[in-house]
Structure formats: C-alpha cells, structure tokens
Amino acid sequence: MKGKETVQNKKIPLFKKRDFQLLVGTVIFWAIFYTLTKFGMMNLYWMHIINVSLIYVILTTSLNLINGFSGQFSIGHMGFAAVGAYTSATLTTIVWNLPSHGVGPFSLFILSVILGGIAAAFIGFLIGLPTLRLRGDYLAIVTLAFGEIIRVTINSIKFVGGPRGIPGIPRFSSFTVIVIFTFLSVIVLRNIIYSSIGRALLSIREDEVASELVGVHTTYYKVLGFTVGAFFAGIGGALLAHLIQYINPLQFGFMATIYVLIMVYIGGVGSLSGSIVAAIGITFLSEGLRLGLDKLDQVTPFHVGPEWRMVIFSVLLVATMLYKTNGLMGDMEFKVLIPEEEDENAKHGA
C-alpha cells in the first residue's frame, strides 16, 4: 500500500527518459537514411523497401492491438487499409486533383490521410458492433467476408475507377512523412496498451467471462480496440496509396491481410516490439527471397517461380504456431517501448 502511494505522489517529468531515447533513436534512424539518399549513396529500390516496411509496421502493430492484445481474430485488416487508401486517394487525386508539391496540397494530403483513418475506423465500428458480441471465431469469418464485400463494392463504384483502380496518385508519402506517421502510430498504440483501455483488453484476452464479472464492459472495449486498430490500418493504407501511386481493389485482398497476419504471429502475439521487428524483417526477407529465387531459377534447370515465396511463408507460419505458439518474441517488449511507470508497477506487483 505504501508503495502505491509513492507511485502516485511521484512527479512525472515532462520528458520521460525512455520516450526521449525513442525519439532520439528515430531521429538518428531518419537522419542516416535521409542523408544517404540525399547524397545518392542509397539505392532507391531499397529505400522503397524501407518505406514499405515502415508502413507494414503501422499495419502490423495495429493488427496486433486487435489480434494480439485483445485476443480477437480479425482477418480483414487490409479491408480497412483499402477504405483508408481509397478515401484519401479519392480526395487527393479525383476530388482535389492535387499537384505533388507545395505546402497547401501537402497539408490537404495530411488531412486526407487522417480522414482515411477516420473512414476506416467508422467502418470498423459498424462491423465490430454486431460481431464482437459473439464468440471470437465469428469475427474471423465476418472480417473475411468483409474483405470480399469491400472488393465487390469498390469494383462496382465507377467514380473510383472500379476494377481498374486509381492511377496517378501524387507521391506525397516521402520517407520523412512515413517515419513521422510510424513513430506517432507506435507511440499512440503503446500509450493505449499501457492505459486502462489496454488493461481492459488484456483482461478480455486472458478470460472474457472473468473480466466481465469484475465489471469490465467487454463489448465496449472490444469494439473500441477494433475501431482503433481499423483507424491505424486506414492510415497505413492511405500512406501506401501515396507511396506506390496506384491502387486497385485486388491489392487489398485476403492474401495481403495474410501477409500482415504472418508478421503479427511470427513477431509475437502481444508484443509491439515483435511486430516492428517482424514487419521490417519479413518485408526484407520477402524481397531477399524474390531475388534469391530469381537467382535459383537462373542456375537450376527447372523453373523456380516466385510462388515458392508464399509456400515458404506458409510453412514458417505453421512452424511458428507448432513450436512457438506465441511468436518469436512472445509478449516481451524492448525496454525503450515500456513506459517508466510500468517498472514501478511491476516492482510492486500491481
């Protein structure tokens, strides 16, 4: 009891040491690659892969909030990314028809990304509300069906190009923009996880009936977590659209979701650090395999197609589940991602 009082009386400094370290680390990371590209010492292709992997960090950490931290099972995450991507790309490309430089267009782009996130969150809320009241595995099937519904819907809307998609999206997602958005997403998700919302979600994951009995409004928190996850998926989708400058409905299909799902489960269920490492690692592994399989195709007499990449990933996924059910990092975090107050709580056994 005495310990608890000291925790509450302790003054919280304006800049917490670890947040500062995280910020400095991100700035250094940004500065290194930014200078390398500025002086032409960095291959633009690998720079693109770094950008994509950072967007995957947003998608993976936000899916981990739903699947890992609250123990639900959504397999329609890229559907929300599609909503975000289409909302923001429709605004920037079709409605406003923005040029790709200038301060005005750029701020409109930022606005469109946020609106994309809000649209995805709204759809997530609509789907989550009826489904999350039911048993966990129904969410899987509804989110799977939702992915199909999104595809059918986008295909039938002429205004956004139907199956043809939206070409010629201005390239606003620079390395700097993506780093800032990724940093903010990870920080916000971390703060949610270590807040009362995060505790409620964890309790639901561990035992839904028990947490309901101690007064956690389970449906409320599940829908809240799901909506927040959808919001960040929308942000990720919007950034992706403005990075690759072309979107079509097929890009956000079931297989794209599976890719993010693999990152979550291999990285670690309930570990933001695991998701970050896995998102970056698997994006690079995937590109490496593409190059490696091409090489193998040239030296071996029989054809080795890029399809083997997905075979390897599926075997990796099944093997992870069989031998390390909670993923490579389990629920361990890098120390820099744990707020300092948590140490005190851990010490006092709270």
Added chain:
Amino acid sequence: MGSIFNLQQIINGIQIGSIYALISIGYTLVYGIIQLINFAHGDFYMVGAYAAYFAVMFSAARKEHPNVLIVLLISMTAGAIVAFLSNRIAYRPLRYKPRLSALITAIGVSMFLEYTSSAIPAIGPSYRAFPQSALIPEHTYKIGHAILSNYQIVNVSVAVVLMVVLTYIVQYTRIGMAMRASAQDKDAARLMGIDIEYIIDFTFIIGGALAGAAGLLTGITYPRINPYMGIIPGLKAFIAAVLGGIGSVPGAMLGSYILGFSEVFGMAINSILGEGIAYAILILVLIFLPQGLLGKKTGEKV
C-alpha cells in the same frame, strides 16, 4: 423481367446447393467436435478436383474410357488423405493450446495447399479446362423452357447419395454414435472409452472425402479449375453451415440449399446482389440468429 422463380432457376439452385452441402458438412462435422473453423477445407475440395483432373487425363492418355465411379473414388480418397494429413501434422499438436493458434495454423495450411499447388509446375497457377466430356458425354433434356443436362443430374444424385450414406454413418453406426458423443462432450466421451483422436481422424477423413467429391462434381459442371478455386466456395459453404447452425449436419444441408437458392434467385435479379447475398445472409444471421436455424443455443461455459 418475367418470372424469376422458373424451373431453370430451381434446377440451378438445387445443383449449387448440393455442392455447398457436400463442402459445408465437413466444416460442420469438424467444428462440432473440435470447434475449429478449418479454413483449409475449401482447399481439400480443390485437391479433389485436381485429383479427378489427373485421373481423367491419365486414362485419356492411355486411350481408355475413365470410369466415373473410380474417378469419384480417387478424388474422395485424395481429399480424405489431405484432410487426414493436415489434421495429423498441423492441428493435432495444437489440440490443447489456445483455440486461436489452431485457427491461424488452418490459415497456414490453406495457404500452403494453394501456393504449393500453384508452384508445382504440373499444376501451375493458371486456369485449366476440366475434361468433363471425356468422363461423361453431355446430354441435355428440355423440360418446358428449362434445360437440364445430365451433368446436373449426376451432380445432384451423387451428392444426395453421399449425404444419405453420411447420415446413415452418423446416425446408425457405432462410430457415428461415437462422433455424436464426442461432439456433445469430449471429456465424457473419453471417459466412456472412446478414442477421441481416432474419432477426429475419422471426422477429417469423412469431411475431406465429401469435399473431394464436391471438387469432382464442380469440375464436371463448371469445367474450370485452378489452385485458388476453393477459397470462395469454402467461405460460402461455411456461411451455409453457420446459417444452418454450426455443428448440425441437417442444418448444414438445409443452409446450403437455402444459400444456393438465394444466390441463384439473387443473381437473376441483379448480378451484384447475387454475389453479395451470401455475405448479407451471414451478417443477418449473426445479428438475429447466432445459433443458426437448426443449431442448439449454448450458453457460455465458465
């Protein structure tokens, strides 16, 4: 628009419903016993279609006329073997782990089957024409304005015979009784001396065999197959199983025919409606009738 409820639509509805029924029975049996949504089930159906394809091609290459029953047996066996192996390799080690890990593994197995098939040069990712006329020559009959082909007759009659056999096995044999007992209460069934793992193997084998048969029947009626053909029918068969009440075999059959009819009639009204009606049904069922038409309402166990 004329009447959309004409004989032709009814024939098509029965035929599509029969295929859904064969697939959804496998879902419902497996879910009933181990509460696993087996995402790979649609791929067992794909394996059955390819097994039939290679069987027909093989006998055509030897200038023989393939026997329909033998081809049916081959595709059922292929489906059963793949189902058995995926249970033994991927699902069985996770039996007492959290349920979600088995679900993720099921997705992994599904991906593995799809991508391995499309990566193997002999199968490949592109569409192939199923040699249905080498198996059975086509005849069409006119009934009023409706056209009925013998493919549809084969399709529906094979499905009905298989469903009757399945119902007999589940309701009137010792192993069927053991299956029902395991679905009711696994632990009590084990205490009564039932070998649960054997029953689960058997369930996967039956489910896989029915899905394999559905693969052959689809190959006969819609002669285009590819490694990803199982995804959408698998999803729709699952929706049918949820509609009928997951865990209930008559429910799965009823749900499949309802879904088949609604798709056909929806498609006759508007193609987008036809494509989306299954998902609309799913959402409505989950909101208003989560236990399904014939399912039992279960409280949450604490």
